[in-house]
Amino acid sequence: MKKILLLSSLLLTSPLLQANDTSHWSYSGHAGPQHWAELSTDYASCAGLNQSPINLTGFIEADLKPIDFSYQPGGYQFINNGHTVQINYKKGSSIKIDGIDFNLLQFHFHVPSENHINGKSYPMEAHFVHADTNGNLAVVALMFEEGKKNKELAKAWKYMPESEGDKNKLNPLIDANAVLPANRDYYRFNGSLTTPPCTEGVRWFVIKQTASISKEQLKKIKHALHHQNNRPIQATHARAVLK
Template sequence: MRLRFFALAGMLLLSSARGADQSIQLPSPAAPVKNAAELKERIAGANANAKLDQQAKPATPAKPTDRYSKAALESEEDDIQALAERISTRLANLRKERESRPPAPRKKPAPAVAKAAAHDELIAHTWTYEGAGGPSQWGSMNPAWATCANGTRQSPIDIRDGFRVNLDPVQFDYKPTRFSVLDNGHTVQVNLGLGNTITLTGRTYELTQFHFHLPSEERINGKGYPMVLHLVHKDAAGRLAVVALLVEEGEPNEVVQHVWNNLPLEKNDAQIATMPLEPAKLLPERRDYYTYMGSLTTPPCTEGVLWIVMKEPIRLSSQQIAIFARLYPMNARPIQALAGRRIKESN
């Protein structure tokens, strides 16, 4: 009777322990309990197993905070707004500090450099055709212009007593081209696009610009002309060839009128034309010419320039000549010494 009681009590206690955790498995059928000590031992073992099973079960993870909830978004927005306000305040303080600082003093150039720069700028604007900055002073105004005073192949010249020979014709290859007009303070200069060339004695020169002088710088057997156009060419090696077109009064010139129509309103401010110019229409019908070696007729008076002076003049109307005369009443360098140079002319 006592044994049955202990067996029944053991089963009730084990059932209670299993109710604490469904993972506990009781022996089925339960072995009969012999005495109270054995019952206590079984109960202690069941509790120990229940505790081990509880520890072995994974912990239920905490439910993460929803970062996209309304409260979370509002909190993050407040943080960003506060940061933006701090940045704005810092920038404002930096601006005030910068504005309150005195400007840094400009570093003055060395006296010698400043003096040289001022001198170069002065002479660039003061050489003229008359007076203190006139042609007789060019050679002493700048060491780089010494050739203007001591050169032996200077231009222009009075062309006379040339050798009459069968000269190769100048091959003109001029095309309609874009252009701009510049009043550079000494003349009106027309700058041309690429693609216009002359070829002579096996060399090809590119037409870069042409400009005007009044009266003509060249003379033919002592005779001067109202104006002259100088068409400046350069070859691949940098050698220059200038074609001179003497001007006499006559009918209007279409190309020159196109240039006058595009005169700039200010000096040193190039006017870009919208319609192309046809330099071929400047040339006279006859292509006979004089040729000699000379120089540029303005500072720095560089020598080694091939001159080609067309014998037949071109014509401009009196009104067209008068327009240039209003800008430059005189911009011609005086005649230079021939100094034994040879002049050749077409038969």
């Protein structure tokens, strides 16, 4: 009996088995971004031609209509999934773009930023993830610069999930509307999820106006993430970035 237990515990901790576990991916090493497409057939899109993040540059002037935001306070839970820290959002907040309603599901953070703007990286980027009723995705991205303390995020930072698997209740509810700046002009391009399975066909909107976060707030999120969680810049290929 003892022998069997020992064997099964060896198998469970074997690096070989971990490599074969299709769900396992990371930001460095053998399961890092350069290998995502090889880790599982489910991750084949990670080698696609319309991947995110990108360096936003070579902008094409376009008549971009304002995004119609209908947000209310709804961030009720702060989780750490080992890849990011994420604020899950109650139903009832949405954006309207291209005549389609996309519901806000969650927003999460990358340190440092994933997208670059004219070659510039930012200390942090937030992704507000939305889906329409057909499962089409729209991500609103917001860049943060180090400076003043972010008051709305401070309400969530109090409940920072420090370790993988932590789920903390947020009280009061966080208001995504108060995290976004007043001016919501944006850059637009087509891209993908920036994590496996790297699904393409995602509408990306990067807000031009940056937000602010303090050095102490950055330190706190870095501590919870334990490592950088930005996928490297992907080739733009034939895509246009609209402004």
